[in-house]
Amino acid sequence: MTIQRTFDGIDPFEDPVDRLFAETALALQLPPTLHDEVGERYGAVRRKLEQTTAFAGLLEYFYPQGSMAIDATISTRGTDDEYDLDIVAQLGGRFRDMPPLAILLELEGSLKDYPVQAVTRQTRCVTLHYADKMHLDITPALRATGSVERESYITHAKGPEVGINDCFIDMNAYGFVGWYRQRTPIERRLAKSFNDHWRGLDGSSIVADAAEVDEVPDQTHFAVKNTATLALQIIKRARNIRYANYDGRMPPSVMLSFYAGLAALPNMRLSDMVIRIARWIIRDIAEASLNGRKLHVPNPMCEDDIFTDRWPESIGQQNEFAIHLKEIVEGIEEICSGKMSANAIAEWMRERFGSRIFTKAADRMGRQIGAAVQSSSQNYSRKGKLLIPAATRTLSATAASLANPGAAARAHSFYGGII
Amino acid sequence: MSIEAQISHMKTLWPRFRVHHVERGFQAAQWVGVAQPQFTQYTLQIRYRVGAAPQVRILAPALVRLPENPEGQLPHVFPPASDPTLCLYDPDLDQWNWTMAIADTIVPWAFDWIACYEFWLITGRWYGGGRHAGDPLPAVKA
Numbered sequence: 001m002t003i004q005r006t007f008d009g010i011d012p013f014e015d016p017v018d019r020l021f022a023e024t025a026l027a028l029q030l031p032p033t034l035h036d037e038v039g040e041r042y043g044a045v046r047r048k049l050e051q052t053t054a055f056a057g058l059l060e061y062f063y064p065q066g067s068m069a070i071d072a073t074i075s076t077r078g079t080d081d082e083y084d085l086d087i088v089a090q091l092g093g094r095f096r097d098m099p100p101l102a103i104l105l106e107l108e109g110s111l112k113d114y115p116v117q118a119v120t121r122q123t124r125c126v127t128l129h130y131a132d133k134m135h136l137d138i139t140p141a142l143r144a145t146g147s148v149e150r151e152s153y154i155t156h157a158k159g160p161e162v163g164i165n166d167c168f169i170d171m172n173a174y175g176f177v178g179w180y181r182q183r184t185p186i187e188r189r190l191a192k193s194f195n196d197h198w199r200g201l202d203g204s205s206i207v208a209d210a211a212e213v214d215e216v217p218d219q220t221h222f223a224v225k226n227t228a229t230l231a232l233q234i235i236k237r238a239r240n241i242r243y244a245n246y247d248g249r250m251p252p253s254v255m256l257s258f259y260a261g262l263a264a265l266p267n268m269r270l271s272d273m274v275i276r277i278a279r280w281i282i283r284d285i286a287e288a289s290l291n292g293r294k295l296h297v298p299n300p301m302c303e304d305d306i307f308t309d310r311w312p313e314s315i316g317q318q319n320e321f322a323i324h325l326k327e328i329v330e331g332i333e334e335i336c337s338g339k340m341s342a343n344a345i346a347e348w349m350r351e352r353f354g355s356r357i358f359t360k361a362a363d364r365m366g367r368q369i370g371a372a373v374q375s376s377s378q379n380y381s382r383k384g385k386l387l388i389p390a391a392t393r394t395l396s397a398t399a400a401s402l403a404n405p406g407a408a409a410r411a412h413s414f415y416g417g418i419i
Numbered sequence: 420m421s422i423e424a425q426i427s428h429m430k431t432l433w434p435r436f437r438v439h440h441v442e443r444g445f446q447a448a449q450w451v452g453v454a455q456p457q458f459t460q461y462t463l464q465i466r467y468r469v470g471a472a473p474q475v476r477i478l479a480p481a482l483v484r485l486p487e488n489p490e491g492q493l494p495h496v497f498p499p500a501s502d503p504t505l506c507l508y509d510p511d512l513d514q515w516n517w518t519m520a521i522a523d524t525i526v527p528w529a530f531d532w533i534a535c536y537e538f539w540l541i542t543g544r545w546y547g548g549g550r551h552a553g554d555p556l557p558a559v560k561a
Contacts, residue, residue: 016457338460342537343483345458359542366538370546373531380530383435384454412514412528413557414535414549416506418491419498 007266009187009227013197016386017336018270020345023361024353025224025233026197028074030083034134038068038085041136045114045128049089052110060143061090061150065173067236067253070180071224072260074233077240077250080356082133086125088173090141090152100166101157103140111138123158124169142168150174151302169309175301176254183261184226191225198223228264231273232256235328238352242324248313251321255297255307256281271332278325285322289315328352376411422446422469425521432522436465446470450521451478456530457537463529470517473525475505477533483540494536494545505532509549511556 012018030038046062049055066086067073076082095103108121111128118129125139141152153168224230235256243250256277263277288295295318299305312318331348334340340348349358372378372388379387420428426438426448436452446469453462459480467473482503484492496503507528508514515524535547550557 020458335458338455338458340459341480341483342458342540346541362538362541363544366535366542366544366546369534369538370548373535373546374548378531378534380456380527382433384433384452384456384526384530386456386530386534410524410527412508412524412531413512414495414506414532414547415509415552416495416497416549417552419493419496419500419503 005185007187009190011189011193012270027357027361054110058093060092069177072232078244084135086137088139088141100155103155170304172302176299179301180261184228184264186225195223227273228260232260249311275329278329282322282325285318428520428522456533475529490545
């Protein structure tokens, strides 16, 4: 069992600019009600497979991977409310002697009558498409013997016929999750604040799932709990929007997660963390391009698991992504300078994160600030910075020390003619 | 509250506001200061003469107008449109009088206006409440 260190962290909802980004990320989260479903679906799929002749007794492990395992899930590329979740099904027994396509076909066949809208076989997994737009990818894997924990080979086969490129690919998603978690310790203040805001989205309560499997992290642990992870979600969303109309592959999430883990530092502001991660990637791309090679990012826990095996396809492609990241860095720096007007900020945010999502986030913020103003629950620092304590928490010691003790809000209501 | 007391209180609470044009004979003063309640830094001017209503202007940056907005091209301001001043309290509700400190009221209320103005620019909606001249007073809750 890994014991995580904890830090206080900085609550992004206390800073006006960071709050813009945090609220935007909040609008992209798997909603609490849908999260309820994840645990149930996850357990139900496993139970279904175990009841089939093909898989009975041969499922060694069933565990979340990817963004789901590191709390970084956001809506899928090209959507505002669709979510892709990933599960690894570690298989044993006769599966160890089967070729990749046969395993994928067997998995597809066992799930073909599963009560979802569609079951589709992909190159490396089988996807269950639920009516509420959740997609559950189940990736079959075979444990690599004599290796570190859960290093595995996953299937790669385009089908429907056996092809010369069919193979097993070395990976250690489990090890990477451990690496990531160790580098992104819980930041208590951020975790609590984000969880409170997330719960407030629909006010639902969460029922823990009792599946006999590696648990999907429960709600307390599911919500973002580290600034680097929140920053990662923001970068992923900007990438999703930028590449929404591209036909080809986009910079992979796992690669971005690697950089978030690498750049993670406790007690940083959210906007600074987005810049830090982006700059780290820009620097590595610049170095690779300068040396005439493509970016090469291996899994730090498994050197043969290459996060960049399918992207970039060319140096030009990676340079293009670096330009997008530079635009993000420059934009955030300008926003933080206080020289950008609110409408220009909104235009920039809509362009980077999507109009519907940003409008939703801005409306939520506007309503909260309006309510604080009308109830006189806001306060201002000596420099005039707005400080709004949420109903469920008090301001951090840092923010409170900035508050102007003589500037306690007094009730007033706006007036005036229409000009 | 005398103009001296107002000046002293402003200096204590809002050190980034500097007093200018003090006219003790008329019990009047003008303050100019910078503040960034949320996203953008503003330069504000407050003109006050004891017994009169304080006038608050945003000197910079120029206020952005939304011509087709239901709140008007600028929300909750006094005319003229070419030189608007902020309407920060309801005169019919006795929310401000000359015994009150500008530093405790007008300044944070101006910041409130800026916070709501910025979200008005972003969404087109005024979230700060209030009423326009001629609208009925809000019902008093029992």
